[in-house]
Amino acid sequence: MVTKKQQNSRESNQTTAKHFAPIIVDKGALWGEQTQRSLKNFNIGQQCFDVGFIDALVSIKRASAEVNHEAGLLTSDCCRAIVTACDEILSGRHRDQFPLRVWQTGSGTQTNMNVNEVICTLANALLDADVQKQNKDNTAIHPNDHVNMSQSSNDVFPSAMHLVVAQQSHETLLPALDHLNRTLSDKQTEFDDIYTVGRTHLMDALPLRTGAAISAHITQLKEVKESINQSLNGIYKLAMGGTAVGSGSNAPQGFGAQVAAGLAQQYGLPFTSHENLYAAVSGENDSLRYSAALKQLAAVLLKLANDFRLLGSGPRSGLNEWQLPANEPGSSIMPGKVNPTQCEALSMVCLQAFGNDLTVSLAASQGQLQLNTYRPVIIHNLMESIDLLTDAMNSFANNCVAGLTLNVRQIESNMAHNLSTITLLMPQLGYDIATGIVHHAHLNHCSLAVAAEALGYFSESEFETLMRDVLDKQLQEGTGSE
Known part of the structure; x- marks a missing residue:
């Protein structure tokens, strides 16, 4: 629900009409003209940005406001209002105020401005009338000059x-x-103790x-x-502090590092400023x-x-x-x-x-x-x-x-008919005897144990015991097969 004070705040922050044809912002919206123009110009698909991504943008605005205030660039009243507005959004409110699609400008400028405008509207609604009179348009906070201060979409x-x-x-x-x-x-x-047929x-x-x-x-x-x-x-590694092209123009010294430190504290993750902002x-x-x-x-x-x-x-x-x-x-x-x-x-x-x-x-x-x-x-x-x-x-x-x-x-049946198992008995049987057992088993469609008995090398039970002993030894040693 948009309050009357928030509505008045938004209406007083339409900054682009003098440069572009007038556009009417949706009734009840907290965003401004730039967001409205994007809705009109980029009505492509249905994919919107993840909620977590919007929260990340808002978190950057919050951290930036605090750093700008510490640098003496933003008044205490404006900083407090921006931070409070950001906290409102981060608490889960106003989710419907970020409707822009993924398919827009490749720098994400429209979504950055969507966030700036919504925060601006909320923040101005929090300010006293006397504070708002500080600006000639009766708004103390501007989406570009204050919410986006020391920043670029880039x-x-x-x-x-x-x-x-x-x-x-x-x-x-x-x-x-x-x-x-x-x-x-x-x-x-x-x-772990169940043998199965290996297959290559x-x-x-x-x-x-x-x-x-x-x-x-x-x-x-x-x-x-x-x-x-x-x-x-x-x-x-974050690009904050690079502004438009990585040079850091219009950002105070150390801005990116301080913002990254604030975000690291908020997220509990080791965010830092990128060592080369041009690359970032x-x-x-x-x-x-x-x-x-x-x-x-x-x-x-x-x-x-x-x-x-x-x-x-x-x-x-x-x-x-x-x-x-x-x-x-x-x-x-x-x-x-x-x-x-x-x-x-x-x-x-x-x-x-x-x-x-x-x-x-x-x-x-x-x-x-x-x-x-x-x-x-x-x-x-x-x-x-x-x-x-x-x-x-x-x-x-x-x-x-x-x-x-x-x-x-089924596993035991397949194991009994797996001719490759004879390889494990090569040290005991030798290549020629092992080959003869395999050929007999294959031609007569029988198990290796039956073939070994038919050829007179072992009884069926003796062969199975020998095979079991080898498998148990392999199990105890924890060895596998290639």
Whole structure:
């Protein structure tokens, strides 16, 4: 609800009419003419900016007001009003006052001004009439002169990108990754003493413990987490203080570092001022590296999903070694059919993340000379990947991994008919005898134990005991197979 005082405050802050054709701002809106013009000129798609990104912009305005006040550039009354307005927004109010789409100017100027105008309207409504008379237009606070003081869209927008990426990485993405890994670790422990057929090139290979197979996914995810954390080191560097082209024009000395320090305290993350503000404004190397880490995560998750799906194929004509949870009917025409739906959903998310990374890569390569002008599409795709990968990992952990069971009977049958297992007995048998047993088993469609007995080398029980001893020794030593 927009109060009358807020409405009057907004109407007194229409600053562009003298330069452009008049435009009527929507009734009840806290924004001003620049936002209204953007709504008119960029009615493209339905994608709006993530709420966390808007909060990041607001947080920058709040921190900037405090630093400007400390530098003697902003009065106590104006600073207090701007900070209070920002806190109002950060508390969750006025969410509907940020309607602009992603598809706008590549610097994000329209959204920066949307935030400036809303804060300006709220702040002016908080000021006493005597204070407002300080300005000739009866407003003490101006969206550009005060809310955007010492700033440019060119340093504010990329800094906000880094804030929200770092925040969401620590609050949602990395916890989801850890949750998935813990769930996999539980299954590794549960299935660790069960031997299964190893497969390379989709062909039978040496046996390994089911827990060992799962451990491969766990380690790969740990390596991805390390890559994400390493990429965040660049994300912690902010462009604040660079203003328009990285030179810091119209910003007081040390402004960027002080703003970064305030934001670091607010977010609880190690934000600092970028060591080269020209680079921070003109390029997107840090976002590109972070996106590559998300792509790595998607690649590892896609393999995980496909391995689960393959091992769970069947139930009568596939591998049918892993029994995936039956969460819902799988077919509208085939009764009783259950599909690996969580695997498919995770796979599609991974493909979307691949596409988002390509978009980020292309956008990061663009922007001429002193400014990258593809930032809205970069942050839109990064946030979509973070959100989708987070939700998909939680869903896969809870609805697939946690309910995974093994079809031990099928695994034992496949182990008994796995001809490659003979490799483990090469030291005892020698190459020629082992080859003869394999050929006999293959030609006669029998197990290795039956073949060994038929050829007169061992009884069936002796062969099985020998094989079991070798497998137990391997289990005790914790060795795997290649």
